[in-house]
Amino acid sequence: MRFRKPILLAGVILLLGSTPRLYAESGATINIQTFQFQPKQIEVQAGTTVTWVNQDDVRHTVTSGAPDNKDGRFDATLSGKGAKFSFTFSQPGTYTFFCDRHQHMRGEITVK
Amino acid sequence: METKKLTGAVALGFLLTTACAPMGSKAGAESDHMMMQSSGKAADLRTGLNTLFAEHVSLAASATGAALGGRDAEFKAAAGALDANSIAIAKAIGSVYGADAEAAFLPLWRKHIGFVVDYTVGLATKDKAKQAKAVNDLVGYTDDLGAFLSSANPNLPKATVAELVKGHILTLKDVIDAQAAKDYNKTYMLLRTATGHMHMIADPLADAIVKQFPDRYAGM
Numbered sequence: 001m002r003f004r005k006p007i008l009l010a011g012v013i014l015l016l017g018s019t020p021r022l023y024a025e026s027g028a029t030i031n032i033q034t035f036q037f038q039p040k041q042i043e044v045q046a047g048t049t050v051t052w053v054n055q056d057d058v059r060h061t062v063t064s065g066a067p068d069n070k071d072g073r074f075d076a077t078l079s080g081k082g083a084k085f086s087f088t089f090s091q092p093g094t095y096t097f098f099c100d101r102h103q104h105m106r107g108e109i110t111v112k
Numbered sequence: 113m114e115t116k117k118l119t120g121a122v123a124l125g126f127l128l129t130t131a132c133a134p135m136g137s138k139a140g141a142e143s144d145h146m147m148m149q150s151s152g153k154a155a156d157l158r159t160g161l162n163t164l165f166a167e168h169v170s171l172a173a174s175a176t177g178a179a180l181g182g183r184d185a186e187f188k189a190a191a192g193a194l195d196a197n198s199i200a201i202a203k204a205i206g207s208v209y210g211a212d213a214e215a216a217f218l219p220l221w222r223k224h225i226g227f228v229v230d231y232t233v234g235l236a237t238k239d240k241a242k243q244a245k246a247v248n249d250l251v252g253y254t255d256d257l258g259a260f261l262s263s264a265n266p267n268l269p270k271a272t273v274a275e276l277v278k279g280h281i282l283t284l285k286d287v288i289d290a291q292a293a294k295d296y297n298k299t300y301m302l303l304r305t306a307t308g309h310m311h312m313i314a315d316p317l318a319d320a321i322v323k324q325f326p327d328r329y330a331g332m
Contacts, residue, residue, distance in 0.1 A: 036212055
């Protein structure tokens with residue numbers, strides 16, 4: 001009985017820690033670190049502004065679509081450490097993105 | 113003859129850029145195990161990285177030599193072993209920084225092998241523009257690898273890593289040039305230099321990892 005609360009709390013933490021994450025409408029952040037989008041997948045509410053922050057000391061891009069199918073929604077160059085790019089997702093759907101310089105770097109945003 | 117060389121070089125490119133299952137796993141088992149069985153000792157880490165990086169140069173030179181000589185079967189075998197070595201190096205990175213870092217490192221590492229292939233194809237076809245582009249891509253690549261390792265480990269300054277990787281690129285390029293010129297004495301002397309240079313990457317990398325995770329790698 002005494003252990004019920006900690007177990008419940010651990011369950012909540014585990015749920016929150018699993019990907020994809022659901023963020024509040026106000027904003028979400030995706031870090032670019034060690035040539036990876038972190039997290040790779042997120043879920044947000046329609047109207048959410050997502051900000052990508054480059055933590056690597058090298059040029060990356062945040063390009064919408066896939067390497068063989070750029071959809072033209074956004075294509076931002078984050079020239080170095082600390083560079084940021086934001087985009088507001090107003091319509092529900094699934095949006096993929098990648099780095100055009102390092103095309104193995106990919107991510108996905110689900111807008112509810 | 114030229115066509116055969118070109119076919120070899122192009123096929124090398126195909127092999128190295130195709131995501132393939134680990135090849136030559138038996139042949140590479142010893143060096144793979146050297147990293148995987150690391151008991152957490154710094155000395156094991158240093159030895160494992162040195163072995164993998166030296167093997168990288170040796171196999172790369174075997175592949176380019178075979179491709180330039182038009183020895184298709186040999187270069188396919190060398191290219192397969194070279195890719196198995198790339199996978200083992202990525203696993204070594206993953207053993208320190210996790211599966212996501214391993215997955216990010218492998219395509220980055222393979223990328224420079226692709227540029228070496230481009231350079232070799234340029235030599236085989238006497239295409240100076242292709243050679244120049246490949247050298248340019250390789251030099252640019254050093255910045256990426258420097259950024260990756262620097263991001264993973266703050267003890268590794270980006271510019272220092274990039275300079276050391278540039279040394280690797282240039283010493284290997286010298287070997288390939290000598291192979292293309294069929295100057296075998298020079299090839300093997302330069303291969304010793306290129307292989308020896310890899311200590312200058314493996315040792316600081318091992319030191320930086322130990323400094324970052326002293327508890328994990330106690331016992332230098």
